[in-house]
Amino acid sequence: MTTITTTRPTTSDTRRQSHVVADAVTMLRRNLLHIVRYPGLTVFVIGAPVVFLLLFVYVFGGTLGAGLPGVDLAGGRAAYVAYVMPGILAMTIAGTAGGAATTVAMDMTEGITARFRTMAISRAAVLAGHVLGNTIQALIGVVVVLGVGLLVGFRPSAGPTDWLAALGMIVLIAFAISWLAVAMGMQAKSVENASNLPTPLLLLPFLGSGFVPTDSMPGWMQWFADYQPFTPFIETIRGLLLGTPLDWNPALAIGWCVVIAVAGYAWSMAIYERKSVR
Known part of the structure; x- marks a missing residue:
């Protein structure tokens, strides 16, 4: 007769998990306070996409919108607001990577992360606090930029279910980009270098379908735009x-979110572990 046994979590496992969660919440609170005390990063994260939105809608929107399929010249700007808004939202999320990388690099260069490594704090929780804080900052930026979009004529047709699905997608993208940004910040040799490393992420919406359809691009660029x-x-x-x-x-x-998040997590944890044994 075969006896089937099941393994149940031990009390120590449960305590360890609760310890990690508590540490992550503490680190999240610290990063949210950092956002409040240094509002300049948040202003830049929100301000840059708003400037690009107004620039593309009011300067280029009439011409670019008229080039969209099925749109005449008279309705070009209104059509382009609808087309460009998702790209601006993606740019907003990508823009938070610079702030996250800079914050992490500041902690690394000022010795704060080294101090955390000597304390009884979960290593994953230290990094998770940065990730969750940056994800929340990205959501705040998306809400503000979306509000500006509504003011300049963006009129989505989504129902409640579509809005929830879009919110979930935005959170997932922000979470993945945040892990990559944390890894970049830990890899950077200086704060200045950390602020520059995520710059290619800001270019990807331009080199995709964010501002013009990919089929309007040259063949070699279209291939990259379609698969990035x-x-x-x-x-x-x-x-x-x-x-x-x-x-x-x-x-x-x-x-892509899973790949980016896993790669960012593995990269950042590898750096954290390597520097912990020095």
Whole structure:
């Protein structure tokens, strides 16, 4: 007779898990206070996408919008507001990476992270606090930029379910980008270097479907635009908010988020562990 045994979590395992969660909450609180005390980073994260939104809508919107399929010259600007808004939201999320990397690099260069390594604090929780704080900052930025978009004529057709799905997608993208940003901040040799490392992320919405359809690009660039992560990010948000075809974009977007988050986590933890044994 075969006896089937099950393994139950021990009391020590439960305490360890609760300890990690408590440490992560403490680190999150610390990073939220840092955001409040240093509002300049948040202002830049929100201000830059707003400037780009106003620039592209009011300066280039009439011409670029008229080039969209099925849009005449007279309705170009209104059509372009709808088209460009998902790309601006993606840019807002990408823009938070610079702030996160800078904050992490400041902790590294000022010895704060080294002090945490000598304390009875979960190593994953130290990094998770940065990630969760940056994710919240990204959501605040998205809400503000979306509000400006509504003021300049953005009119999404999404229902409640679509809005919830779009919110979930935005949170997932912000969470993944935050892990990558934390790893970049830990890898950087200085605070100045940390602020520059995430810059390519800001370019990806431009080199995707954020501002113009990818089929208007040269062949070699179109291939890159179609397969880089920000294009499915943008097309998923666009489809949920405006009802455009989703196709395989949600699956690709989720897949890219998993890859980016896992890579960022592994990279940052490897650096943390390496510097802990020095």
